[in-house]
Amino acid sequence: MKPTTRGTLAAVVTGVAAAVGAAASPAVAADTVPVPVPLNGAEKSLGMELPEIGAELPLPKPGSPEGPRYVEGRLVPDRAVPQLPVRGGLPGADVRAPLPRLLGHDFDHVGVHAPASDLRTLGPGLAVDAPLTPPNPDNYGLPGLKPPQAGVVTPVLQTVPGAELGTGPGL
Template identity: 75%
Template sequence: MKSTTRGTLAAVLTCVAAAAGAATPAAAVGTVPVPVPLDGVEKSLHVELPRIGGEVPLPSPGAPEGPRYVEGRLVPERVIPQLPVSAGLPGLDTRAPLPEVLGDGFNHVGVDAPASDLRALGPGLALDAPLTAPDPDRFGLPGLQLPQAGVLTPVLQTVPGADLGLGQGL
C-alpha cells in the first residue's frame, strides 16, 4: 500500500472516530451535569468524603396536536389542546467510602440513578355548543342539545431506574 493511500485511510479513520466521539455529547444535550466539589473539604479535614454528582434535565416543549373537527359538532373536539413536554427525571451518581472491618483499606458503596426520560401532556379542554349541526329535515335549522364541557387529564410517563453497588477500592 502506498504511503499516500495509507495517509488518506488514516485521515478518513480519524474523521470517523472524531464524528463518533462528537455524537455522544450531542445526544446528551438534554441534561446538564452538576458536580458537587468536596475536594477542598476532603484535603483540609484529611478524610475520605463521598463523591456526588447529578444531572438536571432540560425540558423541551413539543408541538400540540391541533383541534379535531368531528362531523355533527359545531365546535372542534379539542378546543384547548394538550401541550406535550419532553424532559427527564434528575439523575444522581454517588460513591461513598466504606472502611474495611479488618485492615486499613477502603471499599466503596455507590448509587447510580441516571436521568430517565419523562414525557408529559398538559391538561386540555373539550367543549360542545348547545346547538347541533344544521338539520336538513328542519329546513337547515340547528336543534338544541345540552352543552358539554370536559377536561382532558394530564399524563406522565417515565421509567426510572437505579443501581446500588459495593466494590473494592475507592
C-alpha cells in the same frame, strides 16, 4: 447608504450571527447538564474521605401540539385547547461513599448510580361543545338545542426510571 458601508454592515451582521450560533449549539445539543458537587475543600479541612456526588439535570424540550380534530355532529372541534407535549427527563444522581471495610477486605465503597431517565408529558387539554346541534333539515335548517359539554383531558406522564446499588474496591 454607500456600497462599502452596506458591505461592512453585512459582514458584521454575519459575524455576529455566526458567533451566536456557535455559542448556542453546545447547549442545544446536550440532553442533560452535569452538576458536580465539589467536596474537595471539606475533605481536606476535615482530613477524611467524603462521598463523591454528581447529578444530571435534563433539559426540557417542548414539542408541537396536535391540532384540533373535527368530529361529525359537533360544532366545535374536539380538543379545542390542545395538549402541549414536553420531552425531558428525571434528574440523575451518582453517589459513591467510602465504606471502611465493614463488609470485608474487598469492599471499600458503596455507590448508587441513578441515570437521568427520559420523561414524556402531555399537558392538560380542554374539550368543549356548543349547546347547539348541527343544522337540522327537518327543522327548516335551524339548529336544535342540547346540553353544553365541557371536559378536561387529563395530563399524561410516562417514564421508566432505574437505579443501581453496588459495592466494590476503591473509591
